[in-house]
Amino acid sequence: MSSAPSIYDVSRLSGVSTATVSRTFSCPSRVKEATRRKVYEAAEALNYSPNAIARSMAIQRTDKIAYLICKQGATILDEFYAGICDGILHTVNRTDYQLLVSTEEDWKLSGATAQSKSIEGVILGGKAEMSLISEFRAQGIPVVLVNYFVPGLELPSVVADEAGGVRQAMEHLISRGHKRIAMLAGRLNPYVLSERYNAFVAIMKERELPLKPNDVKMCDPDVKSAEAAARELLSLAPRPTAVLCANDVIAAGVCKAAHRLGLRLPEDLAVVGYDDASFCTMLDPELTSVHIDCRRMGELCVERMTELLGEKPDVSEFTVVPTELIVRRSS
Amino acid sequence: MSSAPSIYDVSRLSGVSTATVSRTFSCPSRVKEATRRKVYEAAEALNYSPNAIARSMAIQRTDKIAYLICKQGATILDEFYAGICDGILHTVNRTDYQLLVSTEEDWKLSGATAQSKSIEGVILGGKAEMSLISEFRAQGIPVVLVNYFVPGLELPSVVADEAGGVRQAMEHLISRGHKRIAMLAGRLNPYVLSERYNAFVAIMKERELPLKPNDVKMCDPDVKSAEAAARELLSLAPRPTAVLCANDVIAAGVCKAAHRLGLRLPEDLAVVGYDDASFCTMLDPELTSVHIDCRRMGELCVERMTELLGEKPDVSEFTVVPTELIVRRSS
DNA sequence: CTGAAAGCGCTAACAG
DNA sequence: CTGTTAGCGCTTTCAG
Numbered sequence: 001m002s003s004a005p006s007i008y009d010v011s012r013l014s015g016v017s018t019a020t021v022s023r024t025f026s027c028p029s030r031v032k033e034a035t036r037r038k039v040y041e042a043a044e045a046l047n048y049s050p051n052a053i054a055r056s057m058a059i060q061r062t063d064k065i066a067y068l069i070c071k072q073g074a075t076i077l078d079e080f081y082a083g084i085c086d087g088i089l090h091t092v093n094r095t096d097y098q099l100l101v102s103t104e105e106d107w108k109l110s111g112a113t114a115q116s117k118s119i120e121g122v123i124l125g126g127k128a129e130m131s132l133i134s135e136f137r138a139q140g141i142p143v144v145l146v147n148y149f150v151p152g153l154e155l156p157s158v159v160a161d162e163a164g165g166v167r168q169a170m171e172h173l174i175s176r177g178h179k180r181i182a183m184l185a186g187r188l189n190p191y192v193l194s195e196r197y198n199a200f201v202a203i204m205k206e207r208e209l210p211l212k213p214n215d216v217k218m219c220d221p222d223v224k225s226a227e228a229a230a231r232e233l234l235s236l237a238p239r240p241t242a243v244l245c246a247n248d249v250i251a252a253g254v255c256k257a258a259h260r261l262g263l264r265l266p267e268d269l270a271v272v273g274y275d276d277a278s279f280c281t282m283l284d285p286e287l288t289s290v291h292i293d294c295r296r297m298g299e300l301c302v303e304r305m306t307e308l309l310g311e312k313p314d315v316s317e318f319t320v321v322p323t324e325l326i327v328r329r330s331s
Numbered sequence: 332m333s334s335a336p337s338i339y340d341v342s343r344l345s346g347v348s349t350a351t352v353s354r355t356f357s358c359p360s361r362v363k364e365a366t367r368r369k370v371y372e373a374a375e376a377l378n379y380s381p382n383a384i385a386r387s388m389a390i391q392r393t394d395k396i397a398y399l400i401c402k403q404g405a406t407i408l409d410e411f412y413a414g415i416c417d418g419i420l421h422t423v424n425r426t427d428y429q430l431l432v433s434t435e436e437d438w439k440l441s442g443a444t445a446q447s448k449s450i451e452g453v454i455l456g457g458k459a460e461m462s463l464i465s466e467f468r469a470q471g472i473p474v475v476l477v478n479y480f481v482p483g484l485e486l487p488s489v490v491a492d493e494a495g496g497v498r499q500a501m502e503h504l505i506s507r508g509h510k511r512i513a514m515l516a517g518r519l520n521p522y523v524l525s526e527r528y529n530a531f532v533a534i535m536k537e538r539e540l541p542l543k544p545n546d547v548k549m550c551d552p553d554v555k556s557a558e559a560a561a562r563e564l565l566s567l568a569p570r571p572t573a574v575l576c577a578n579d580v581i582a583a584g585v586c587k588a589a590h591r592l593g594l595r596l597p598e599d600l601a602v603v604g605y606d607d608a609s610f611c612t613m614l615d616p617e618l619t620s621v622h623i624d625c626r627r628m629g630e631l632c633v634e635r636m637t638e639l640l641g642e643k644p645d646v647s648e649f650t651v652v653p654t655e656l657i658v659r660r661s662s
Numbered sequence: 663c664t665g666a667a668a669g670c671g672c673t674a675a676c677a678g
Numbered sequence: 679c680t681g682t683t684a685g686c687g688c689t690t691t692c693a694g
Binding site for chain 3: 337338339349350352353354357381382384385386387388389390
């Protein structure tokens with residue numbers, strides 16, 4: 001197989017000009033029915049398909065946008081960011097765009113500049129470094145942030161209603177009669193963590209519930225650390241009767257610690273997680289959690305991006321996705 | 332900001348030819364130190380960065396490969412395929428290539444042909460449709476399969492050592508004294524399922540252990556279905572003392588069913604999963620499972636792809652990644 | 663409705 | 679080591 005057939009080959013075989021061949025593919029209505037048919041036949045015979053690169057070159061834009069996951073270590077394997085990716089993927093693929101996926105780290109490694117001009121826009125998931133953001137802006141590449149927000153930057157951000165989610169969880173616990181509610185916070189991205197933490201504290205205060213310094217603990221966001229931290233939390237006297245966790249992994253750690261200590265869920269201890277990861281229903285008892293529609297977040301990122309690319313005058317800076325408490329057996 | 336600076340602008344400002352500017356960026360060693368410096372300065376001043384598309388156009392190749400997830404419904408959200416993606420991502424980003432991600436479904440929707448010429452190769456994850464495979468081949472685009480295999484196609488496949496994994500699990504159970512071992516199989520992709528199933532049957536026979544028709548059940552690969560199926564399995568008389576599950580989600584269902592029936596793990600029932608999903612350690616007791624190094628699988632896909640792209644004479648058709656049984660508390 | 667021709671920005675001989 | 683020049687395959691005025 002020598003080199004692929006070009007528009008010239010089709011032009012020659014069909015007896016029309018290259019311009020017409022081009023039109024036939026990009027805007028069929030502007031070509032007479034009969035001509036069109038001739039072109040299609042020739043193309044078919046030659047097994048021709050338009051060369052996307054040449055096209056990009058001519059029209060001066062690619063049809064690609066990138067999604068970079070900005071989170072140390074974790075990548076697409078993080079269910080949350082994978083969910084966003086899923087939403088982006090589905091939406092992007094319905095809009096003639098294609099999606100490039102990478103991580104902040106890898107992107108920087110492979111010489112951003114060399115690549116940059118081959119994407120139209122970039123969606124940054126999580127805590128992106130300022131230098132990265134600036135670089136894209138300097139190159140005139142539209143940026144959308146997701147699950148993160150930087151005040152004063154006027155960058156469209158798609159986030160979940162963190163405060164709302166915490167409120168749903170807290171009202172649920174309070175309505176179940178809990179007063180001694182603790183929080184096990186994990187080192188998530190700073191925006192998310194502070195939203196969740198602040199909301200927790202605010203609501204405790206608002207409801208005039210007792211909150212001692214030791215009632216909030218911090219841990220690394222893995223089961224082991226969470227389990228260890230939970231052990232301490234659960235040995236406070238009087239022991240909290242409920243714990244709100246910064247995410248589901250941490251909640252799983254709390255469940256394990258409770259189990260080891262002989263506490264029954266939800267009778268002796270209510271546990272609520274956050275994110276509604278898929279494993280919530282695999283735990284026993286199933287984990288109550290604040291559901292975030294990651295996929296929707298991804299979709300919205302693409303919508304914002306499309307607006308940016310369409311040079312829409314003012315793209316809203318804040319897009320917030322509502323959360324929903326999924327009550328299960330653990331609370 | 333008018334249009335971006337081109338190689339001509341740099342050429343003019345630095346006083347050298349465009350060819351030299353080009354060389355300076357693609358192969359600095361072939362340009363005299365002093366000249367190089369002049370070029371860099373001019374580029375800097377103009378905030379120039381090479382246009383990747385024009386480059387692709389000139390050298391007649393893109394620097395992109397695609398990873399398509401071929402699995403109904405599930406996507407990148409599937410931890411297994413996300414793991415592979417992770418491996419691909421890391422490797423690809425170290426080789427000047429960029430990764431396009433999509434699903435089989437979406438790819439077909441958005442007119443594969445139009446896009447095809449903008450990728451160099453494609454990695455197909457899971458049960459890809461023959462029509463898709465043929466289409467790529469017809470276009471001369473190298474294909475690598477992962478977690479799937481089609482006999483007679485001479486397509487490089489990267490798979491896990493399924494039979495080996497089952498053997499590890501079985502030997503573990505047998506060494507613990509289990510004789511009545513059941514299997515709960517889920518509707519995974521046909522290649523994987525048959526490998527796991529056949530290995531299970533073969534080993535039971537080989538060890539001369541009793542295996543009645545009802546000892547193997549089939550279910551959908553979700554917790555609910557698995558739990559229901561497990562209930563039946565566990566009400567057989569005599570009850571199996573161990574169950575090998577086709578994957579971890581199914582195993583989680585079995586654990587729940589066992590718990591409901593008042594069976595203790597591992598005393599009354601040993602459960603072993605497959606894939607070693609991240610939630611294995613969140614379950615209580617933690618789930619024994621056959622670990623598959625998905626990331627490694629992804630890396631190997633890229634290696635095979637690189638060989639294919641480098642026109643290496645014979646790329647091995649089969650690349651198998653070893654598995655490792657991770658023994659935890661559930662068995 | 664169709665054709666001719668001038669690029670899009672970069673690379674790769676080839677010549678010096 | 680560097681410059682000249684001819685493309686890469688497609689789009690897009692501008693005429694006809």
